[in-house]
């Protein structure tokens with residue numbers, strides 16, 4: 793009986809914590825994004841050789857950033873930016889940019 797109640801409580805806490813965490817990540821992503829949007833357009837337009845980065849699947853976004861981090865992708869600007877990001881930062885940025893829709 794006690795164990796069952798404990799389990800139910802755990803499940804309830806998890807159900808509350810999961811969406812809250814996703815929301816926090818996105819908020820962090822929006823905060824961090826100010827560093828990106830001086831180059832990358834929030835509208836999703838590519839300008840002057842700077843590619844659009846919105847609406848991507850999150851794992852793909854993180855994988856691309858990591859490939860700059862490992863210097864597999866060769867771009868000094870992006871390598872320097874990614875070097876300052878933690879994995880959580882990258883995930884947060886992926887959540888934020890991934891949820892944006894291109895504007896016409």
Ligand code: HEC
Pocket residue numbers: 824825827828829830831832841842843844845853856857865866867869870873885
């Ligand atoms: C000083 C300008 C600048 C800033 C600031 C900047 N980027 Fe970039 N970013 C670029 C350029 C230029 C490229 C294209 C590099 C290449 O050819 O590999 C790029 C490429 C990318 C790509 C790969 C796009 C693709 O289509 O392959 C991603 C993802 C990305 N940036 C994310 C970010 C994020 C996230 C931030 C902020 C933390 C950021 N960038 C900040 C200039 C910038």
